[in-house]
Amino acid sequence: MAEYSENVKRVLAEQGISVGDRVLVERPDSAYEGILMPNHEFSDPEVLIIKLDNGYNIGVRLVPGSRVKKVSGKAPQEKRKIRLSFNPRLPGVSLITTGGTITSRVDYETGGVVSLMSPEELLSLVPELADIVFLREVRNPFNEMSEDMMPWNWQALANDTVKALNESEGVIITHGTDTLHYTTAALSFMIQDLPKPVVLTGAQRSSDRPSTDAAMNLLCSARIAGHSDIAHVGICMHASMNDDYCNFILGTRARKMHTSRRDAFQAINDTPLARVWPSGRIEVLKKDYRKRTKGEARADAVFEEKTGLLHAFPGSPEPLHAMVDKGYRGIVIAGTGLGHVPRPWLDPITRAIESGAIVCIAPQTLYGRLNPFVYSRGRREYEQGVLFLEDMLPETAYVKLGWLLGHEEYTEEEVKKKMLEPVAGEISKRSLPGGFV
Amino acid sequence: MDYKRLGLKVGLEFHQRLDTHKLFCSCPSELQEGDPDLVVQRSLRPVSGELGYMDPAAAKEALAGKEYKYYHYDRASCLVELDEEPPHQVNQEALETAVILSLMLGCSIVDEVHFMRKTVIDGSNTSGFQRTAMIGHSGKIRVNGEDVEIKGTFLEEEASGIVERTASGAVYKLDRLGIPLIEIATGIMEMDPKSVQEVALEIGKLLRVTGRVQRGLGTIRQDVNISISGGARVEVKGLQDIRMLARVVELEAERQARLIKLKQEITGRLQKVSPRPVDVTAYFRDTECKFIKRGLQKGQRILAIVLPGWKGVLGTELGPGRRFGSEVSDYAKKAGVGGIIHSDEDLSKYPITKEAEAVRKALEMKPDDAFVLVLGEKEKAENALKEAVNRINMAFDGVPAETRRPLPSGATEYMRPMAGEHRMYPETDVPPVMIRSSWVDSLRKRLPADPQKIKDDLMIKYGLSEELADKMVISKNRPLFYKLVETGASPTVIAVTLEQTLKSLKRQGVPTDRLSEDHLSQLFKEFNAGLFSKEAIPDLIKAWSEAPGKSLEKILEETGLMRVSEEEVKKSIALLLGKYPDLLQDKRRAFRVLMGELMKEYRGRIDGSRLSMILRKEIGE
Incomplete structure (x- = not known):
């Protein structure tokens, strides 16, 4: 929020005025009466935002000679109690909320800032959920917009998910979308022996809009979590711009491919596990999925923070040198084409490997498979000891490498070996013609 | 009619599309024909019980299960209209036009523009809300020596155009969505309908004199609020033809007066009607009425209610082609039936005279009893009669507060109950726009002149006839006219060329758009030099439009239109x-x-x- 000028601050303080009060601004040229709204980040420091009785907000500048009077205090707000009744005969599902657009809304009281919805509010948006699942519990380990999500959040979330999972038929996690695919990759590795669905979902349009995609995403997620036999961590969001059905995409193969569209999440080098309709229809697209079992999940939530992800680009490899200087233990480079870096980058790669770091290359193209042997640059990198990660997404590779390195018991050779073996469907031996844009 | 004694009060709201690209994206504001490039299907839902003016339950009902389809045209809509991309920053040209118009209307301009979300739940906006901002307030214009208050001016998004309503929702076109609109709201005017129309015409002229608004059908709409003493505020929505305004106000004032009279007549004499429908389908088995026959074949029923002592009330005339029965019918239609049949109608036109007699007998009706019939599926017909009875009983209250739709005759029909105040929330995706006073001052200095002054000027200084001057005042070509006059050529010839010749040639399919201002300037220079006669101008323009790359000399030579000595x-x-x-x-x-x-x-x-x-x-x- 932008600061008011000293003058405005003084005037408001003198009159004992705070946000929500009804005020009268008398200026030499005109007068305005309405509710004082919170200042906006981009507002002029001399401007008060007033909500007029016709509902419109306008900015009113305190020009010299203006007077501000408090007409009345903040009107008491009615708090609506939201009660949800669930049917315990339906499949029991746990909900974990972590923040993000799906739980964001305009603050109706102050009218300005974005606030977090309570889980009850979120659920009141989709009361139909009560007809699909029995919501056993709502957990809220932290509230972060997903751009602020850090590896320790993944670890906390993995631990919470395992607890929730072992007490229900499936888990739904609401999450911001920016880094949602990092989190799903992390949970895919950090939850072992997964016996039930873990469904992550989010929203590209916030939940306070009539057109929000959150509602259908939540309904479809509940269908998967409560009623499918797909025991995977995955993302369940809009399959297209239509409000008709969602895709459930394997957590290590999903990626946010659009800044704003509802169908931003796409399966890369893969087909979605299933299509799911809010009405309950589930169409399984990948026949070789892991089925629901009776066992218990186990958390393996470790992460080596000296792991990094870097884009190869035509230019000087200073960032890579910096990572070596900082003692990074694992480096994933998103390489060009079949897995290449520019010639000057070979030097810091050698330095990294000599310092004991594991250097991997994943495809910058996202789609397709690497091959070190077609061009001399690839052969050279291969000789240096760079790991070529086949068709693994760079973000997934980063998460996997950090997770493997977090296991202090693994030797370097074991980490390297495991990097090239599938743990959660993140790497494959065959490239099929589907799974491309 | 003595409108002062009647206590007539009128308020106007103008919605004028601006002639610039869309308000929150770079799509052109052009309507499209033909097949869409993409059809997207959506649903909307009430959020957190915060649906503005609507009762949450009602909102839920309004939206539940509704499916909307949107036609997208690559040429005129993008991800912003599809609600797949956040709005871009506000169109500066639109904002400037809104400020210019606000200043012309004598408004004070806000210091910072804040866009709001106004909830709309009919699906006409993909986001479920309309973006709107207040630009000016406390304005005043003088029309025929009287001050008219301008309450506010607003810059907002146009809604999608409807293609059709479907059983489950509606189909909309996105080409119209997001076109910038300026809304102008007047204060309450206590004047006769003709004067109201003059105010509207004057505001319409102001809009066009800027040269920055769209022209043509549908580009301007008026909402008219009308009430008389003892009546109620009625909003007539979406009037397109300003010249109908006086008639609409007259007829609405008359309708309200007659409804008040009706209330006085029935109060104490008649009782409220209870909705106890009787199935009278049996009496229509052998009917010759075609639509009833068809309905019955589909399994529809005919339900009736008796209105004891109400004979003649439904037949009360309220306006041209409108009786109290028409009002009742409008309400019944909301339940999804085709309308009602009532006993004050000429039943031989259906024809169901015989059947009606049988019904009267069966229901033991007295001669001064009235009845209402509805044809439809049982549940729909029951609901329709409920709505009908609801409206019939409102007769005891006089005039209901309603939103109404204008009919071609100038009369109006019921659309929906009057909406309460919209609740609005900030559009957090659009940053506030600071309005610098230096900018406003510079715009103020360059405001278009008063239309009357422009007209006087055109007639006195340039010698245009009154008819031509009237056209030129609101013409987009006026700036060009002033430029061309500098060639020394006759202003009348120039005005005729711009306002008549070019337009009629364009209608004939001549590509006159290919001629630039320079072309026209050269044309009038040479005309002024006497190279050709004014009669030659249409043919020259025609020939030059076909070959704008050629020199005028060459065109004259080829057409042989060079003036003879x-x-x-x-x-x-x-x-x-x-x-x-x-x-x-x-x-x-x-x-x-x-x-x-x-x-x-x-x-x-x-x-x-x-x-x-x-x-x-x-x-x-």
Whole structure:
């Protein structure tokens, strides 16, 4: 929020005025009466935002000679109690909320800032959920917009998910979308022996809009979590711009491919596990999925923070040198084409490997498979000891490498070996013609 | 009618599309025809019980299960209209126009513009809300010596155009969504309907004099709020033709007066009706009425209610082609039936006279009882009668507060109950726009003149006829007109060319758009130099439009429209006189004949008046 000028601050303080009060601004040229709204980040420091009785907000500048009077205090707000009744005969599902657009809304009281919805509010948006699942519990380990999500959040979330999972038929996690695919990759590795669905979902349009995609995403997620036999961590969001059905995409193969569209999440080098309709229809697209079992999940939530992800680009490899200087233990480079870096980058790669770091290359193209042997640059990198990660997404590779390195018991050779073996469907031996844009 | 005594109050709201690209994206504001490039299907839902003016339960009902389809055209909509991309920053040109118009309306401009979300739940906006911001307030204009208050001016998004309503929702076109609109709201006016219309015409003129608004059907709409003492505020929505305004106000005032009279007549004499429908389908088994026959074949029923003592009430006339029964019918239609049949109608037109008699007998109706019939599926018909009874009983309250739709006759029909105040929330995706006073001052200095002043100027300084001046005042071509006048050519010829010739040629399919201002400027320079006559202008424009790359000289040469010299005309006259030597015996006849011949020869290459002058001189008339 932008600061008011000293003058405005003084005037408001003198009159004992705070946000929500009804005020009268008398200026030499005109007068305005309405509710004082919170200042906006981009507002002029001399401007008060007033909500007029016709509902419109306008900015009113305190020009010299203006007077501000408090007409009345903040009107008491009615708090609506939201009660949800669930049917315990339906499949029991746990909900974990972590923040993000799906739980964001305009603050109706102050009218300005974005606030977090309570889980009850979120659920009141989709009361139909009560007809699909029995919501056993709502957990809220932290509230972060997903751009602020850090590896320790993944670890906390993995631990919470395992607890929730072992007490229900499936888990739904609401999450911001920016880094949602990092989190799903992390949970895919950090939850072992997964016996039930873990469904992550989010929203590209916030939940306070009539057109929000959150509602259908939540309904479809509940269908998967409560009623499918797909025991995977995955993302369940809009399959297209239509409000008709969602895709459930394997957590290590999903990626946010659009800044704003509802169908931003796409399966890369893969087909979605299933299509799911809010009405309950589930169409399984990948026949070789892991089925629901009776066992218990186990958390393996470790992460080596000296792991990094870097884009190869035509230019000087200073960032890579910096990572070596900082003692990074694992480096994933998103390489060009079949897995290449520019010639000057070979030097810091050698330095990294000599310092004991594991250097991997994943495809910058996202789609397709690497091959070190077609061009001399690839052969050279291969000789240096760079790991070529086949068709693994760079973000997934980063998460996997950090997770493997977090296991202090693994030797370097074991980490390297495991990097090239599938743990959660993140790497494959065959490239099929589907799974491309 | 004495409107002062009637207590007539009218408020106007104008919605005018601006002639610029869309408000929150770079799509052109152009309507599209033909098949869409993409159809997207959506649903909307009430959020957190915060649906503005609507009761949450009602909102839920309004939205539940509704499916909307949106036609997307690559040419005129993008991800912003599809609600797949956040709005871009506000269109500066639209904002400037809104400020200019607000200033012309004497408004104060807000110091910071804050866009709001106004919830709309009919699906006409993909986001479920309309973006709107207040730009000006506390304005005043003077029309015919009276002050008219301008309450506010607003810059907002146009809604999608509807293609059709479907059983489950509606189909909309996205080409219209997001076109910038300026809304102008007047204060309450206590004046007669004709004066109200003059105010509207004046505001319409102000809008067009800026040269920055769209023209044509649908680009301007008025909402009219009308009430009389003892009546209620009724909003007539979406009036497109300003010239209908006085009639609409007159008829609404009359309707309200008659409803008040009706209330007085029935109060104490009649009782409220209870909705106890009776199935009378059996009496229509052998009906000759075609639509009833068809309905019954589909399994529909006919339900009736009796209105004890109400004979004549439904037939009460409220306006042209409108009776109290029409109002009742409008309400019944909301339940999804085709309308009602009532006993004050001429039943032989259906024809169901016999059937009605049977119903009367069966229901033991007294001669002064009335009935209402509805045809439809049982549940729908029941709901329709409920709505109908609801409206019938409102007769005891006089005038219900309603939103109504204008009909071609100027009368109106019921659309929905009057909405309460919209609740609005900030559009957090659009940053506030600071309005610098230096900018406003600079715009204020460049405001278009008052339309009357412009008109006087055009008539006095430029000698245009009143008709031409009226056209030119609101013409988009006015700036060009002033420029072309500097060529020295006759302002009237220029005005006629711009307002008539170019338009009619364009209608004929001549690509006049290919001619630039420079082309026209050159044309009038040469015209002024006497190179060709004014009669030649349409043909020259036609030829030049086809080949705008050629020089005017070349066009003149190719068309042969170069003005003839006096010498040449004289030679022709001599030649003709040689051909018809007897002609000069009757000079008046000679003039007629020769004039005809010469005009044929020199069409477009000489002014008629100049030719006649030369001819008269030559034959000595």
